[in-house]
Amino acid sequence: MIEFKILKKSKKSRARLGLLETSHGVVETPSLVPVATQAVIKTLTSEEVLQTKSQILICNTFHLHLKPGEEIVKKSGGLHKFMNWQKPLMTDSGGFQVFSLGFGKDLGVGKIIKNYKRKKVIKYRSQPVSIKINQDGVYFRSPVDGRKIFLGPKESIRIQEKLGADIIFAFDECTPPLAERKYIENSLEKTHRWAKICLESKKTNQALFGITQGSNFKDLRIKSAKFINSLGFDGFGIGGDLGESKEGTEKILEWTIPLLEEKKPRHLLGIGYLEDMENIIKGGVDLFDCTVPTHYARRGIAFVSTGRLDMQKSKFLKDFNPLDKKCGCFVCQNYKRNYICHLFRAKEITALKLLTFHNLYFFNTFVGKIREKIKNGKL
RNA sequence: GGGCGUGUGGCUGAGCAGCAAAGGCAUCAGACUGUAAAUCUGACGGUCCCUGACCUUCGCAGGUGCAAGUCCUGCCGCGCCCA
Numbered sequence: 178m179i180e181f182k183i184l185k186k187s188k189k190s191r192a193r194l195g196l197l198e199t200s201h202g203v204v205e206t207p208s209l210v211p212v213a214t215q216a217v218i219k220t221l222t223s224e225e226v227l228q229t230k231s232q233i234l235i236c237n238t239f240h241l242h243l244k245p246g247e248e249i250v251k252k253s254g255g256l257h258k259f260m261n262w263q264k265p266l267m268t269d270s271g272g273f274q275v276f277s278l279g280f281g282k283d284l285g286v287g288k289i290i291k292n293y294k295r296k297k298v299i300k301y302r303s304q305p306v307s308i309k310i311n312q313d314g315v316y317f318r319s320p321v322d323g324r325k326i327f328l329g330p331k332e333s334i335r336i337q338e339k340l341g342a343d344i345i346f347a348f349d350e351c352t353p354p355l356a357e358r359k360y361i362e363n364s365l366e367k368t369h370r371w372a373k374i375c376l377e378s379k380k381t382n383q384a385l386f387g388i389t390q391g392s393n394f395k396d397l398r399i400k401s402a403k404f405i406n407s408l409g410f411d412g413f414g415i416g417g418d419l420g421e422s423k424e425g426t427e428k429i430l431e432w433t434i435p436l437l438e439e440k441k442p443r444h445l446l447g448i449g450y451l452e453d454m455e456n457i458i459k460g461g462v463d464l465f466d467c468t469v470p471t472h473y474a475r476r477g478i479a480f481v482s483t484g485r486l487d488m489q490k491s492k493f494l495k496d497f498n499p500l501d502k503k504c505g506c507f508v509c510q511n512y513k514r515n516y517i518c519h520l521f522r523a524k525e526i527t528a529l530k531l532l533t534f535h536n537l538y539f540f541n542t543f544v545g546k547i548r549e550k551i552k553n554g555k556l
Numbered sequence: 557g558g559g560c561g562u563g564u565g566g567c568u569g570a571g572c573a574g575c576a577a578a579g580g581c582a583u584c585a586g587a588c589u590g591u592a593a594a595u596c597u598g599a600c601g602g603u604c605c606c607u608g609a610c611c612u613u614c615g616c617a618g619g620u621g622c623a624a625g626u627c628c629u630g631c632c633g634c635g636c637c638c639a
Contacts, residue, residue: 214591235590273590282592289589320592351590388590416590426589447590468591475594476587491583521594529594 179344179384179411181442181463187551191434191461194551197233197442199265199343199384201257204232206442207458207551209449209544210267210466211537214240216250216260218471218537220530223262228507229537230545232264235466238336239271239328243321247339255341266342267466270333270375272368272388272416273447275315276351279305288418288447289426290354301359310350312367330371331378338381346414347375349388351446354418361392369404376408384411386444393420395432402436412442415462419448423456430460451480451543458547459556470540474532477521480539486514488532493518506538 178200185194195206211218211226213234218226226234236256241247253259256266276288280299283306304310307318314329333348349368352361372387379385387410391397405413415433419426426448437443442463449457449467457465470480477489481501486493488500496514508517508531520528550556 210590212591219591219594237591240591267590269590274592277590278592285596287589346590414590419589444590450589453589465590467589468593469589472588472591472593472595477594478588524594526594 178382179442181412181440183440185551187459187556188554189556190459192458192551192556193461193463194548195442195463197265197463201263201265201343202232204265204464205548206463207454207544207548208232208464209454209470209540210235210444210464211540212466212468212471213260213262215244216241216256218533219475220471220526220533221537223260225530225534226262226537227264229534230541231537232541233267233464234262234264235267235269236260236340236342237269237271237274238333238340239274239317241268241340242271242328242336243319243326247336251339251341257341265344267344267444268337268340268342268346269446269466270337270346270348270388271315271328272333272346272349273351274317275308275310275349276353278317278320279308279310280353280356282307284353284355286354288351288354290418290421297355297357299353299356299360301357301363303360310367312370314348314371315350330374334375334378334385338379338383341381342383344384344386344412345379347372347385347387347410349390349414349416352390352392352417354392354421356392358394361390361394361397365390365397365401369401372405372408372410376410386410386412386414386442388414388416388446389433389437390417391429391433392418393425393429395428398429398432399436402433406437410441412444413437414444414446416446419445423453426453427456427460430457430462434461449540451540454544454547455556458551470536471533474536475529477528477532478536479517479532480536488514488518488528489521490518491522494522500535501539504535504539504542506535508532508535508538 180198182196183193197204210233211231214237216236250259309316317326319326330348337345348371350364352364368390387405389401389405391401444464445457445462449465479486479500493514499509
């Protein structure tokens with residue numbers, strides 16, 4: 178069960194300020210949802226994650242099904258106890274892995290392709306190499322040991338019920354960019370049918386979010402938003418490939434969000450560079466998860482008020498400043514760039530931890546400022 | 557002093573007649589948006605009219621070959637064994 182309270186609606190945009198109440202606490206929205214795929218923010222303990230001002234995390238059904246298996250989590254008392262995180266939690270359904278382990282992996286592309294000039298290469302009825310999608314669900318090849326795993330709407334919900342997050346997602350197909358229209362149409366039918374099955378098969382009182390798709394086709398996005406909205410979900414995810422550019426994503430939000438019941442929370446799946454945040458929030462997004470702060474941290478990238486710093490560059494060995502002078506995180510209070518740079522170049526794992534902590538704190542602070550702007554009528 | 561072995565680009569280490577010379581490391585550059593991801597891609601002797609051409613390289617100095625990092629001779633350095 179969740180309750181979503183809208184505290185303020187912007188007069189300048191679709192942005193809104195809200196409180197998402199769950200049995201594990203309240204989330205101020207708009208909010209970033211850091212990604213804890215395997216029931217952990219890589220490199221951090223849950224106590225540390227709390228200090229990054231994170232309010233809610235999202236774990237992954239597919240990964241936790243593989244390791245350690247939902248039964249283990251259930252026997253541990255559910256995800257919250259298992260990972261010692263007593264604040265709100267979400268689980269993603271595994272729908273993204275239909276893409277990332279499928280065409281995403283085959284074609285070496287992400288869900289946003291910058292050079293969209295490339296012609297559509299994914300034809301109707303074509304299948305990725307290592308997964309097979311049919312009307313009922315998806316056969317995955319486990320990246321862990323290669324065994325076959327079937328995941329469909331019922332399976333995903335059953336697993337998510339055992340994992341026990343506060344908010345769970347419907348099982349969908351995250352469609353690839355580079356797919357022709359007919360592929361998207363067919364996929365959308367599946368996602369819609371699966372959405373109904375997810376709702377019907379859920380037995381717990383966890384909140385269930387339905388996911389709208391439709392790639393970058395306006396009529397399909399509208400069709401999907403209307404259909405998913407009609408089913409009675411507790412909230413919405415907006416997924417799939419989100420257009421060829423930032424503007425593409427904004428358009429998709431414009432097509433989708435006005436058709437979703439206003440009092441329910443909207444979660445934009447997988448978007449969140451710093452420069453994206455204001456735009457998607459203005460588009461009416463309440464929640465968004467993104468791997469960027471944590472993922473980039475492990476690649477040596479620090480996000481700071483002046484942009485990105487690649488902390489592996491040797492020039493930082495001579496830089497005695499903190500990552501960001503204005504940042505209040507413990508890393509910026511206690512460590513200098515030259516030390517962090519040294520740790521990266523020496524391949525010390527603590528480097529990953531320091532940047533992960535800083536990036537998350539920085540991102541959360543950034544969203545906090547946007548909430549302030551909405552509050553003050555500036556956005 | 558004698559015997560055997562060895563010396564390759566920043567390091568390591570293949571190559572033992574047709575090579576600007578495999579791998580690896582390091583270095584430099586780039587990518588990354590519901591995590592396949594502490595990963596991947598590219599460059600890495602020099603110059604230029606740069607999908608190609610030329611120049612300089614494999615301890616040093618000579619030699620034999622159309623052709624030598626690769627064979628021969630001498631020297632130098634390093635290692636092991638014997639005195």
